Structures are given as C-alpha cells and as structure tokens.
Amino acid sequence: MDLESAEPIYIQLQHQIIEGIAKKKLLPGDSLPSVRSLASDIGVNLHTVNKAYKQLKQDGYILIHRQKGVVVNPEGVPKADNSYRELLAKNLRPYIAEAVCRGFTEEEFIQTCKQIYSNFNERGE
C-alpha cells in the first residue's frame, strides 16, 4: 500500500484483493479482515476500506454476511459477459493508441500481456 500514490487508497485496495484472487492466494470461501481491523492494520479510516469492499461486493468478488464478515465469493467471480468485454476494450483503447504512436508493435504488446498473465498462472506458489 502506497499512501502517497496518486492512485486512491480504496482503488489500490481493490486491485490488491483482485490480484490475490487471481493468484489464488485468496480462494472462494476465504474470509477477509473486517473493515475495522483492516483499516487499523494499514492505518487508514474505516470508510476507506468500506468503500473498497462495497465496490468489490457490487462486482461480485466478495460476499458480506452481516455478522460473519467478508468472504471471497464461494461461487467464484462472475464470468466475463458482454458488458465486461465492452468496458475492457474501452479501457484498453488508450493504451494501445499510445503504443501504436510509440512504435510499440502488436507482437511486443501481446508479449507484455502474456508475461503478466504468466504472473497469475504460476502454479504452486
């Protein structure tokens, strides 16, 4: 966590949890710290953590049983649908436009993606 970053803390938190799920360090059913304990752990306010959890819940990454706490979605994360695909393409567009301008070829770009993918698919970590 970088509290000095331009990236909002609650966004960094979301990314970190999503990465944890992608890397299978967080498995379906695993429980996450309460908003209060996590907030105190990383030294931020309760609401900042709550904001991250709220969004993750909305996106189907986690479930929240009032008193039992926060749990990684036991059903797994909702599969990619059309609206996801559209949003992804919209988000990637500016990066690819910049790559084209800088002479960063399709092959190089794909190689970069593959390398990142491999970070998440390493088994037995």
Added chain:
Amino acid sequence: MDLESAEPIYIQLQHQIIEGIAKKKLLPGDSLPSVRSLASDIGVNLHTVNKAYKQLKQDGYILIHRQKGVVVNPEGVPKADNSYRELLAKNLRPYIAEAVCRGFTEEEFIQTCKQIYSNFNERGE
C-alpha cells in the same frame, strides 16, 4: 467529447489527439487548433485545453512554437523505452488480474487487443 463523463475533460482530449495520431488522421507536422479556438469549439475553458496540450507536449506528442501554434511532433512520437514499458505493464496489470478472475482467457484477451490494434492499422481511411 463527453462533458458528463467521470473521465476528466483534459484526459479525454489527450486520448482523442493520441488516437488521431495513431490512426494517422494527424500526421507529423500537422497543426492543431489554438487553445482558445479549441476551447471555444468544444465549449470548455482555455485552461482545460492548455492542460491537455501541456501534458501532450511533455510526452513528446506535440511541439509548441510560441506564436506559430501547436504542431504534431515532426520527428514523430518518441519511441517506446524501458520506462514506458514498465509503466505500461503496471497499468495493464489490474486489467489482466480482473480478466483472470473472470475466466477471460489469455487467448481471448489477446484477441481483444488484436482487434483494437486493427482499428489503428487500417490503411486508407
């Protein structure tokens, strides 16, 4: 231009100009509207346009000859270097983590990228 978007106007402007260069609708040496005329065209303040131009200049997309106005870099956009590659990977990471969680495979992801690339490489548009 979507003045209602959560995406800041000056960012949208940057993206649009970068896309123009990527699609070769804007060629090296082409001149762009003055900050004032562009601002009045899209109905925003002079400073909003200036902020976008400033960043584009910093990134080497455009040159600014005090009185001659704004011009697409005649030398072309600076080629991808290591710091660019690092930043790109850092930026792509969250999108790929999400894709992994949603069962969006590497092949599908790459297919998405290729399709976007093809939008920029279409000749004779």
Added chain:
DNA sequence: ACATCTGTTATAGTTATAGTATAACAGATG
C-alpha cells in the same frame, strides 16, 4: 506603429472526490 493572434502565467472561485473523524444502529455471538 498598432491591433491581433499566439502560448503562458497568475489569481480566484466553484464543484466534486478522497479521506478522516465520530457517532450511532442492527443483527449475531459468546
């Protein structure tokens, strides 16, 4: 010379977002 265009800078104000600080509520647990 002079008006006019250019990018640039400065100042000030508004609005929205991010984050903090408390407090309280409601359901579940021990």
Added chain:
DNA sequence: CATCTGTTATACTATAACTATAACAGATGT
C-alpha cells in the same frame, strides 16, 4: 448483556478538475 460485525449518517479537511478573468510576451499582418 457486552462485544463483534457491516452499515449508515454527519461533518470536516484537502485536493483535483474546471471555470472565469486578466495580464504578459513574442510574432504576424496591415
């Protein structure tokens, strides 16, 4: 019944985005 949970409400500060004017300095055209 105290304590933990997520949730909600309110209020405050700091910062970013945007707007509104105004002015400056260099170049151009008449």
